[in-house]
Ligand SMILES: NCCC[C@H](NC(=O)CCC(=O)O)C(=O)O
């Protein structure tokens with residue numbers, strides 16, 4: 001694995017999940033694997049889980065960890081090529097990445113969609129600069145269009161919770177929100193579910209279809225109740241419109257996941273990447289129910305990160 005920014009960077013998903021479950025059994029099995037190596041965790045946006053689970057995962061492997069909360073603590077970064085930097089921005093992203101090359105053996109970066117310019121977001125205007133200028137492996141901690149470490153944790157969690165001898169029905173359902181949110185988590189979940197042995201359905205209101213590049217030939221149903229029928233797993237996530245980029249077209253029906261809606265399912269397990277807006281995206285009763293595997297999912301972020309760091313360290317050791 002040279003970089004880790006999407007499902008494309010994985011050769012064999014089932015073997016990666018198996019490796020992650022093995023790491024989960026004994027996370028301290030290779031405490032010196034990363035000895036003498038440094039991972040830089042660069043956050044251009046807020047985080048709780050990604051920051052902490054990545055730190056734990058790196059420490060479990062003996063890596064040195066540098067965490068830069070760039071939006072709060074670093075110089076104001078310039079992202080435009082050729083910019084005349086006589087305004088508020090102090091340091092160009094190119095120079096920042098070149099400096100990170102001097103300090104880090106692996107660079108991991110969180111760079112959300114700006115939600116202002118569709119083209120910039122679709123083209124991953126920030127992640128692409130890291131991929132261009134980094135001289136060491138790059139790991140995405142959630143970019144404009146994807147959140148692969150989350151999706152790998154989601155695959156691990158579904159695997160742990162499915163012992164029946166048939167494919168589970170997995171439904172990705174849109175949920176309400178108070179502000180425009182990126183499509184990254186939904187896109188990424190779709191991309192990874194298409195690689196899993198599951199019946200995958202996406203349900204969202206009209207006007208909220210994800211980018212066809214990520215939907216591919218997945219089933220899309222605009223009636224939530226119909227989609228939830230007999231579901232074994234429900235993945236709750238809000239996103240804003242892709243077509244009318246970053247807009248929030250009016251939705252008349254109530255899409256919040258409640259116990260009433262859970263009755264339509266096959267006693268489905270409920271998933272969410274967190275953070276969640278309680279009683280907006282899903283109700284307290286669902287969040288706090290036996291059906292929720294949301295905290296287990298959050299825990300699995302450690303093993304998802306540790307598996308990826310371990311694969312990247314294997315790659316570095318070959319160089
Ligand atoms: N990393 C997990 C999700 C991050 C982000 N959520 C948010 O921005 C929530 C913000 C809020 O609820 O105000 C998203 O959905 O892409």
Ligand SMILES: NC(=O)OP(=O)(O)O
Pocket residue numbers: 046047048049050051142150273274275
């Ligand atoms: N799920 C997730 O990525 O959480 P954070 O945004 O808190 O890192």
